[in-house]
Amino acid sequence: MSYRPRAVHDDERVEAPADLDAALASVRRTAAELLASSPVPPATLNVRAGDVSVEMGWATGEAVATTTAAPTRLTVVPAPEPTGETINAATVGVFYRAPSPGAPPFVVEGDEVGRGQQVAIVEAMKLMLPVEADKAGRIAEVLVADGEAVEYGQPLFRLAAADQQKAA
Amino acid sequence: MFETILIANRGEIAVRVLRACRELGIRTVAVHSTEDRDSAVVRMADQSVQIGPAPAKRSYLNAAAVIEAAKQSGAQAIHPGYGFLSEDADFAEVCEANGITFIGPPPAVMARLGDKTSARAAMTEAGLPLLPGSVEPLADAESAKRLADSIGYPVIIKAAAGGGGRGMSIVHEADEFARTYQQTKATALQLFGDGRVYVERYLASARHVEIQVLADQHGNAIHLGERDCSVQRRHQKLVEETPAPGLPKELTERMGAAAVQGALATGYVGAGTFEFLVDTENDFYFMEVNCRIQVEHPVTEMVTGIDLIAEQLRVAAGEPLRLRQEDVRLDGAAIECRVNVEDPRRDFAPTPGLLTRFVPPGGPFVRVDTHGFTGYKVPAAYDSLLAKVIAWAPDRPTAIARMRRALAEFGVEGPGVHTTCEFLDQVMADAEFAEGKHDTGLVARLLG
Numbered sequence: 293m294s295y296r297p298r299a300v301h302d303d304e305r306v307e308a309p310a311d312l313d314a315a316l317a318s319v320r321r322t323a324a325e326l327l328a329s330s331p332v333p334p335a336t337l338n339v340r341a342g343d344v345s346v347e348m349g350w351a352t353g354e355a356v357a358t359t360t361a362a363p364t365r366l367t368v369v370p371a372p373e374p375t376g377e378t379i380n381a382a383t384v385g386v387f388y389r390a391p392s393p394g395a396p397p398f399v400v401e402g403d404e405v406g407r408g409q410q411v412a413i414v415e416a417m418k419l420m421l422p423v424e425a426d427k428a429g430r431i432a433e434v435l436v437a438d439g440e441a442v443e444y445g446q447p448l449f450r451l452a453a454a455d456q457q458k459a460a
Numbered sequence: 461m462f463e464t465i466l467i468a469n470r471g472e473i474a475v476r477v478l479r480a481c482r483e484l485g486i487r488t489v490a491v492h493s494t495e496d497r498d499s500a501v502v503r504m505a506d507q508s509v510q511i512g513p514a515p516a517k518r519s520y521l522n523a524a525a526v527i528e529a530a531k532q533s534g535a536q537a538i539h540p541g542y543g544f545l546s547e548d549a550d551f552a553e554v555c556e557a558n559g560i561t562f563i564g565p566p567p568a569v570m571a572r573l574g575d576k577t578s579a580r581a582a583m584t585e586a587g588l589p590l591l592p593g594s595v596e597p598l599a600d601a602e603s604a605k606r607l608a609d610s611i612g613y614p615v616i617i618k619a620a621a622g623g624g625g626r627g628m629s630i631v632h633e634a635d636e637f638a639r640t641y642q643q644t645k646a647t648a649l650q651l652f653g654d655g656r657v658y659v660e661r662y663l664a665s666a667r668h669v670e671i672q673v674l675a676d677q678h679g680n681a682i683h684l685g686e687r688d689c690s691v692q693r694r695h696q697k698l699v700e701e702t703p704a705p706g707l708p709k710e711l712t713e714r715m716g717a718a719a720v721q722g723a724l725a726t727g728y729v730g731a732g733t734f735e736f737l738v739d740t741e742n743d744f745y746f747m748e749v750n751c752r753i754q755v756e757h758p759v760t761e762m763v764t765g766i767d768l769i770a771e772q773l774r775v776a777a778g779e780p781l782r783l784r785q786e787d788v789r790l791d792g793a794a795i796e797c798r799v800n801v802e803d804p805r806r807d808f809a810p811t812p813g814l815l816t817r818f819v820p821p822g823g824p825f826v827r828v829d830t831h832g833f834t835g836y837k838v839p840a841a842y843d844s845l846l847a848k849v850i851a852w853a854p855d856r857p858t859a860i861a862r863m864r865r866a867l868a869e870f871g872v873e874g875p876g877v878h879t880t881c882e883f884l885d886q887v888m889a890d891a892e893f894a895e896g897k898h899d900t901g902l903v904a905r906l907l908g
Binding site: 385416441443444 | 532
């Protein structure tokens with residue numbers, strides 16, 4: 293699972309105190325260390341600089357949220373995580389689910405796919421570029437309609453872990 | 461006029477183009493890399509399309525992705541800004557083939573003028589003065605050396621496909637020639653994928669003066685005066701101004717007429733710049749044509765009152781020029797300083813990063829073209845230009861004082877972030893600059 297902690301200022305923007313660099317660096321370092329030491333990546337992570345408090349929450353329990361907004365609070369929140377793995381568009385273009393109009397789609401929801409298996413086409417400048425699963429799994433959801441325009445990096449399919457029984 | 465224009469660029473120029481479009485009631489589409497998803501132009505545009513990852517090769521230089529985004533968003537025209545795809549004749553051709561208007565000269569004209577040797581040949585034909593040197597690319601080291609010997613040293617060896625001040629080297633003595641020739645060829649091949657070079661006389665204390673031209677699709681062309689870009693560091697412009705200080709009006713008018721002649725002779729369309737070198741005897745020599753809008757275009761806008769981007773759009777839409785040469789009036793003096801995120805104390809090393817404070821200058825007759833804002837993270841993946849500060853005044857000394865006032869107002873802070881503001885102020889405060897007697901060696905002397 294990838295984690296990208298992102299520094300976010302408080303709503304009331306701090307008017308750049310002289311030690312902001314140091315505070316930011318320290319918060320980043322602390323967050324990185326906490327994430328590295330955590331066996332399972334947490335769903336939320338709050339690091340407070342003022343009165344030194346650290347809060348971590350995991351998806352199984354309710355995420356801990358602090359609402360007290362101290363003016364100098366710096367919060368590190370993880371970037372929004374897509375629910376599960378996705379297969380993303382490798383180019384801007386038009387998304388097609390089937391090899392030709394009227395043909396059955398490459399994959400439907402519930403299909404097991406292997407790494408490198410073609411699951412769709414993105415057409416860019418009359419080039420039909422195959423979309424391949426970059427990991428094995430089960431197609432949990434098709435996120436884009438056939439013939440729709442997609443951007444670079446846009447999630448096309450949501451993948452669930454491969455069926456345990458089949459994998460065994 | 462177009463209904464929708466796609467802006468195939470980033471940074472301050474993307475914002476600049478968007479502003480012109482908005483004033484003309486044109487819908488805008490911004491394309492961006494993953495790195496630029498929170499950029500100013502993306503926030504301002506009517507629509508945005510993510511076209512690739514951070515590396516420019518896979519996003520802003522990816523012609524297929526840009527065309528695809530234009531088709532998706534229903535854009536009828538693409539404004540390429542400067543850099544990236546702006547002088548790519550192949551891209552202009554692909555636009556044409558897809559029924560999209562490329563805002564710039566026709567592909568064939570771009571190809572001819574983009575190559576420095578064929579541009580030299582075209583301008584010789586058009587009757588423009590050129591520095592003694594080769595018109596054709598040099599065949600081999602021996603004939604190149606013979607030519608250099610006949611020109612007399614110093615000479616400069618330049619890449620035919622070069623640009624942006626890269627791929628050129630100066631040879632001071634005859635016995636250095638062979639080695640430098642091979643090196644320049646190798647560099648040119650590496651940088652531009654084209655090892656062809658040519659040679660011309662090198663003027664040690666020349667001034668770099670360029671003429672802005674505007675041409676339509678109906679055979680009309682005008683010039684909008686000159687710009688002096690002599691404050692450079694390693695062939696990178698730092699300060700530009702108009703009028704060129706100390707140059708006789710009669711001379712700049714002749715240069716303007718020569719540029720118009722060159723534009724008409726080659727079938728140029730749109731906004732373009734003819735670059736010249738002016739020597740100490742006030743003789744001028746054609747250097748190259750830039751087939752795009754330039755970074756320093758605002759100084760021309762300030763003294764003419766003409767929105768160059770809007771004119772580019774009108775010309776691209778097929779409208780005839782609305783101005784004749786006699787309608788162009790040059791009023792007062794304008795200076796532009798390029799504020800880069802660079803540290804002059806560390807050899808101008810780029811200093812990208814988060815801007816925790818960004819307060820651009822304001823006040824009378826000061827214009828700031830920028831994509832910066834408080835909270836913006838200047839990416840490391842692209843160039844270091846953060847803002848252009850432009851000051852206008854009725855005369856040059858007042859414009860310099862105004863620029864110094866503006867630079868002092870500019871507040872940029874962030875972890876590890878430095879700007880060139882202080883260094884630019886040093887240039888403004890320089891006695892030689894104040895007298896307008898500086899040349900392209902000024903920055904080296906200030907740093908030395």
